[in-house]
Structure formats: C-alpha cells, structure tokens
Amino acid sequence: MQIGSIGFPEDQRVKLEKIFKLSKQTRYTLVDPDFDNLPDLMLVFGFDLDEHPELANLPSGYHSRLILVGRGRPHDKSYTCLGYPLVSSRVLRTLDSVTRENEEMECATPQTDEENRFSKYDDISPEAETLPSSRSGFNVLVVDDNEIMQQALDAELQLLPLPVSVHFAATGEEALEKVAAHSYDFIFLDVVMPGIDGFETCAEMRKHPDLKKTPIIMLTSKTSPMDEVKGIMSGCSTYLTKPIEHEEFQKVISRVSNWVDEFQKA
Structure with missing residues (x-):
C-alpha cells in the first residue's frame, strides 16, 4: 500500500x-x-x-x-x-x-489495483456522460435487505435511457451466489446486512476474475473516513449515501454506465 x-x-x-x-x-x-x-x-x-x-x-x-x-x-x-x-x-x-487490522496481504493486492480505486468515476469528464451507448441494456444486482431501498433503487435505475434488468439479494451470501451464476454490469451493495457485511462481500466478489472491473457501489446511511478506507480496502468503486438522492444517484450511475461502455467491452 x-x-x-x-x-x-x-x-x-x-x-x-x-x-x-x-x-x-x-x-x-x-x-x-x-x-x-x-x-x-x-x-x-x-x-x-x-x-x-x-x-x-x-x-x-x-x-x-x-x-x-x-x-x-x-x-x-x-x-x-x-x-x-x-x-x-x-x-x-x-x-x-x-486498513482493516490484521488483514492478509493477499486480500490487499487486488484491492489497491488501479482499476478498483475508490471514486474513480469522479475523474470522468462531464462530456463522457453524454457518450452514445453501443449496448442494448444493463444487468444490475442490488444487494440490500430493505425492500423499500430495493424498490427505490429499481425506480431510479428504470430512469436510465436503456433497459435495465435488476436482480435482488438480501444478504451477502445470496449476493455471492448470484454473481457466481449471472453476469452483472454493476452492483449496488449495502454495507450493513445480516450475515457477512458489505465490506466482506465486496472483498469476496473481487476474488472472481470476471468481477475485477465490475463497478461496485457501496450503499451506506452515513460515511466516515474509517468506512471509506474500509471500502477502498475491500475493493468498492464508490459510495452512495442513503436515503438515495435523485440527482446524486443519476450523476453517479451515468458515469458508471459510461465507464462500463468504455472499459468493459473487451
């Protein structure tokens, strides 16, 4: 590090x-x-x-x-x-x-990779948000045990200009089963969940080669320097604070979706 x-x-x-x-x-x-x-x-x-x-x-x-x-x-x-x-x-x-006390070095290696830096989408130019998309739609996984939050995220995602297919998971364990069985363009991941938390779930997801570049957006009711560094170490891409604010959500998701188009075609 x-x-x-x-x-x-x-x-x-x-x-x-x-x-x-x-x-x-x-x-x-x-x-x-x-x-x-x-x-x-x-x-x-x-x-x-x-x-x-x-x-x-x-x-x-x-x-x-x-x-x-x-x-x-x-x-x-x-x-x-x-x-x-x-x-x-x-x-x-x-x-x-x-940086998570006593964390093993092999977990830290992929998490500090340039492709998984925290808030990398902040540096995408505004012009990139308007680039035309060559894809027909997005597959998205929402991991949150709160059904109201699931519905709120689904409603925001349906406002994207392309069709969005949304899968839901209520626990980290269920989310890991989902990513093993399906391919997703980006993932929303709650921090606090029953069973393993969002940080551990994110770290486990990053161990999958196919998820190395997948944007993972952590969801939290509040952020602190400690939480955000934990997010860096677990491999998350950026944060969204709950409750979801429409303008901030659309700004982040627009940049994330364009990043998917530009860098994940291969």
Whole structure:
C-alpha cells in the first residue's frame, strides 16, 4: 500500500520509512506525492490544511484518505489523526486500523489495483456522460435487505435511457451466489446486512476474475473516513449515501454506465 506524505521535515520522512519497514510483510511504502496518481493514503504534517496549498485541488472523495499528524486533536474531527512525535507502534496501529487490522496481504493486492480505486468515476469528464451507448441494456444486482431501498433503487435505475434488468439479494451470501451464476454490469451493495457485511462481500466478489472491473457501489446511511478506507480496502468503486438522492444517484450511475461502455467491452 502506497502512503504519501505532505509537509514532513526530512528527518521525520526518514523515520517514517524506517517505521514502515517494521510493518508485518512490509505492507506500507512511503512515496512522494503524485497528484496525477494519488497514493492510497496521505499523511499530512499539521492540522491546518490551509498550510498545504497543494491539497486544495484534491478530489472531494480523497479527503477521507488523509491522516493528519500533530500534537493534540484537530478541530475537524472528521479526519483520522496520528499523534506526534511519531512512535512506531502508534503509527503502524493507526494505519492498520484504517486498513482493516490484521488483514492478509493477499486480500490487499487486488484491492489497491488501479482499476478498483475508490471514486474513480469522479475523474470522468462531464462530456463522457453524454457518450452514445453501443449496448442494448444493463444487468444490475442490488444487494440490500430493505425492500423499500430495493424498490427505490429499481425506480431510479428504470430512469436510465436503456433497459435495465435488476436482480435482488438480501444478504451477502445470496449476493455471492448470484454473481457466481449471472453476469452483472454493476452492483449496488449495502454495507450493513445480516450475515457477512458489505465490506466482506465486496472483498469476496473481487476474488472472481470476471468481477475485477465490475463497478461496485457501496450503499451506506452515513460515511466516515474509517468506512471509506474500509471500502477502498475491500475493493468498492464508490459510495452512495442513503436515503438515495435523485440527482446524486443519476450523476453517479451515468458515469458508471459510461465507464462500463468504455472499459468493459473487451
């Protein structure tokens, strides 16, 4: 997993590199920040983001990947923070906590693949939303144990300009059976369900070669930095917050459907 850093004194960057080498299986790698190809997580030195103008143009969804490093607590408690001075055990424990503690490396490998980056659809240009489609329709799986939510999603999907065939599953286990038996263009997956949760279900789906590029949209009643990082690690593509808002849903689904057309033809 690539970890970027912003604003760190050189001696503290060297210390971070040494700390990362202590991680089990060397799962963390410190990299120079590349704003054209953002790392999986970003450590920011200090609690005042205004002191780092390079962060001003980050995609809104990426802010959940920032970990602020400083003394005390930041005013904005929506960010994950890490105490300073840096202590090896505390640094690794914090990183592990936001990337699913004790997660096996073989699960992390496909989840950090460029094709499964969180909110990749945010970078699709507005012009792409109007591209003509060469397909006749979409096959969609909705995984949610709430029938009202199933109906709401079905109603929104039927507003797409192409026919949509929707299958439903109420549990993660049922969803895994569905994807084993059918091919889907994209999947909506609730986080909280009876049995295995959405994160585990998503991770299991990503183990299927045929689902490597399939957009998986996580559904949640609220998002937190922890939830969104868990989504990254499990392999989800983006989030939608419940209750579903019509404009946001149509914006996301338009981009997702065009991504399917452009990149999944092969």
